[in-house]
Amino acid sequence: AGKNWLPAAIGFIVSGTLIPLASLLALAVTRADGIYGLARPLGKKFALVFLILVHLTLGPLFATPRTATVPFSMFSSHFSAGMQPWALLIYSAIFFGIVYYCSLSEGKITDRVGKILNPSFLILLFIIFLIALFNPMGSTSTTAATSDYLNAAFINGFLQGYNTLDALAALAFGITVVSAIKNFKLAEGRETSLALAKTGAIGFAGIAIIYLVLVALGASSLHYFKLSENGGIAFAQIANHYLGSFGEALLATLATITCMSTAIGLVVAFAQDFHKRFPKISYRTFLTFNCLLSFAIANVGLTTIISWSTPVLMFLYPLSIALIFCGLTSKLFGNDPAVYKFTVYFTIIPALFDGLNAAPSVISGTPLAKAALAFAGHYLPFFSLGLGWLTFGIAGYLLGLGMHLYKSRAENRAVELD
Known part of the structure; x- marks a missing residue:
């Protein structure tokens, strides 16, 4: 987005944080038990088809393979062009092998991993942000914007926010958040919704600040680096600029483990939900299918995954937004x-x-x-x-x-x- 980074970032934040928050609120208002319950007024068949489409998108088709390709893209430049496919093959095989093993116990390990590694990743982000504040790479007002962002920066930022998949994820996993709030023994309905709105607003405000600073960093980095194929490469370049090879390696390591934690959550939720809907097929069968297909798709690379996921999201997101608005x-x-x-x-x-x-x-x-x-x-x-x-x-x-x-x-x- 270059010099038009601010309206683009605001558009991105609207679709990347406000719509996911609205998803959680819609579940609370309607007292739905997740995607299926929220879509149930459209009929059982529609609700089931929509559930399957969302979980396939969050699962083996797009989101889960991306959990391996994003951290790989942060150090892939250290391999020659000819070696990169082989490096990705080995890396993704190890990645999804560990994910499969940890998910056999239905992901309980993620509780411990998340409590340690997610804060560590946030601390590293904060260090990079702090250094960039006192030592900016350049003015964001002088970097050129690509054609898409010259006249419609806000809208293109909004559409790029689809790639977070967070609105779909909030529909899929939001019931967990709603249930957690109910455990505080709040009254059903208005009291639960207000508590969810307050806590959700705090959480998503934090995410919005991270997005805002990352977009600004990306715009300023164009003074040093050419426009990269994807955000993983750009982020690795920024980390290397401020923290050297050690910082780049630390970023890739933390990203690998935190993305692995996310992958475990995704494959467990996929296997649990599908086993619930199709009880004749075991949890382990769905888990194996998801991990194998995610491994295969990961090997087409991050840029290709994004290019093929975009049309699917351009279809699913409007339906989700319509459904969320009706629920609200x-x-x-x-x-x-x-x-x-x-x-x-x-x-x-x-x-x-x-x-x-x-x-x-x-x-x-x-x-x-x-x-x-x-x-x-x-x-x-x-x-x-x-x-x-x-x-x-x-x-x-x-x-x-x-x-x-x-x-x-x-x-x-x-x-x-x-």
Whole structure:
């Protein structure tokens, strides 16, 4: 984003922190038991399909392979181009082998690992941030922005926030947070929601500050380094600049172990949820499948994973946002399934076009795809910005809400007549 880093960072923070916080609040307001419960007003089949899509995205297709490729990208430059695929193969095999072994006990080891290593990683970040504050690499106001960020920095930052997958993760794991708050013996409903809003706001504010500083660091680093393929490489360059080879090695080590902790949480949640929905298949079978597929996909590399995950997220995120918004405002319409259906169903088709538009050229460049994208560009407002779903989602929500109010008034009149 270069000199336009601030609006880009704000957009990123909105989708990377505020929407995940809204996910947690939606679960608390609706008292849903997770993704399936929140999507249940749309029907059992839709809820199950949506659950599977989210867990596959968080699991072996994108998020879990990334837990290995992100830390690898932080030291991959020390291998020659010809050696990098072999180094990634060996590294990811060891990585997912350890993840599989630790997850056989359903991830209990992550409690101890997280309490020690996550704070250590944050301390290292703080040291880099502090040094950068007193010794900046250069002014962020003089670095050039790429074409995407010249006129739509906020929106592109917002769309890049999809890549955190945190809104999907909050839907998948949010019930754990809600349950933890209920253990403090708070009253159901308003009291739980307020406690969740306060604690969530503090937690996500911390994450937002980290994002803000990282984006500023990235913009200032362009005075020393050319634009990198992905954030892992950029972060390693910044760490090396301020802390030397030792700092770069420490960053890669801490990132490896903390990402391993995340991977354990992801594969355990995947195996537990799928075993719950399909009890005839064992927990270990789902765990083995996830780890093997994650290992295979990790070996295509971080940049490729991001390029293929983007179209999927451009489809799933609008549906998630629509669902979250309905959940947050469900008290207005008594959780009427009609409002959910109009909002989400109106969002699906434009979101498919947004996903197609973000797909790699091998898909988006086909004659059929080009014709579909030309149609969408002509008829869908904000499609060129990646927000073709927005007006349709709003229209669906208002239409569903209007129908609910009409039905409610008709029912009230019928009661009065009786």
